[in-house]
Amino acid sequence: MKPFPYALDERLSEAGDTLPFSGHADEDSYSLGGHDFELPSGIDFDLILTNAGEGILVTGMLRAHVVGVCDRCLDPAEMDISAEVDEYYLFEEPESLPDDDDDLDYALVSPDNTIDLSEALLPALLMETPFVVLCREDCKGLCPVCGENLNEHDCGHAAQIAERRAASNPFAVLATLNLGDGEESST
Numbered sequence: 001m002k003p004f005p006y007a008l009d010e011r012l013s014e015a016g017d018t019l020p021f022s023g024h025a026d027e028d029s030y031s032l033g034g035h036d037f038e039l040p041s042g043i044d045f046d047l048i049l050t051n052a053g054e055g056i057l058v059t060g061m062l063r064a065h066v067v068g069v070c071d072r073c074l075d076p077a078e079m080d081i082s083a084e085v086d087e088y089y090l091f092e093e094p095e096s097l098p099d100d101d102d103d104l105d106y107a108l109v110s111p112d113n114t115i116d117l118s119e120a121l122l123p124a125l126l127m128e129t130p131f132v133v134l135c136r137e138d139c140k141g142l143c144p145v146c147g148e149n150l151n152e153h154d155c156g157h158a159a160q161i162a163e164r165r166a167a168s169n170p171f172a173v174l175a176t177l178n179l180g181d182g183e184e185s186s187t
Contacts, residue, residue, distance in 0.1 A: 001027055004117040006049075008056065008109065015053040022046045025121060032129050038067040043121060047085060055090035056109060058120045068133045072141035073149050083128040087120030 004025055011019050025043040029036060047060035063082050070077040088106045107119045140150035145157040166172055 001030060001118040001122040005114045006117050008113045012049060012051045015051050017051045019049045021049055032126055035068055035133060039064055041065050055088055056115060058087045060085045062121055062124055070135035070139055071133050072139040073135060073151055075135045077133045077135040081128045083124040085120050085124045089115045
């Protein structure tokens with residue numbers, strides 16, 4: 001994600017000062033793992049910036065329409081993502097961190113008194129992006145024999161594969177057992 005600088009001014013100069021900030025980031029894509037995603041409409045956000053004394057706390061929500069590739073059928077997969085934004089920008093680097101705060105997450109206010117909002121927006125977007133991308137919940141995927149998209153056409157290979165698997169199953173013989181009608185005779 002490209003840097004998205006925001007210049008801090010006197011409206012956030014005192015501890016406890018808050019400032020609402022809504023906007024749009026003209027980001028066109030991002031990656032997560034082996035997936036590349038497009039953002040055809042960019043990212044919209046509604047944030048609250050708060051001077052927390054030792055830094056600026058940025059909280060709020062972002063919204064984005066995301067387009068990726070379905071992991072099962074390779075067709076486009078579209079989704080709307082709404083994510084919580086929560087980032088802390090310290091005015092100064094802490095001298096030491098407590099041992100139990102290994103996962104303490106923060107960024108720094110730059111010397112020119114700006115914060116990079118991409119450090120708040122991108123992690124929020126990544127956290128809500130699914131790791132398994134599907135075009136729809138019940139996507140049938142591609143035929144492993146001919147590559148046909150099973151959502152569009154049933155090529156018949158799936159039934160053949162299921163028959164072969166059933167025949168090679170060591171428990172298939174149990175289906176031929178006659179267990180009677182389930183009533184026991186008492187004598």
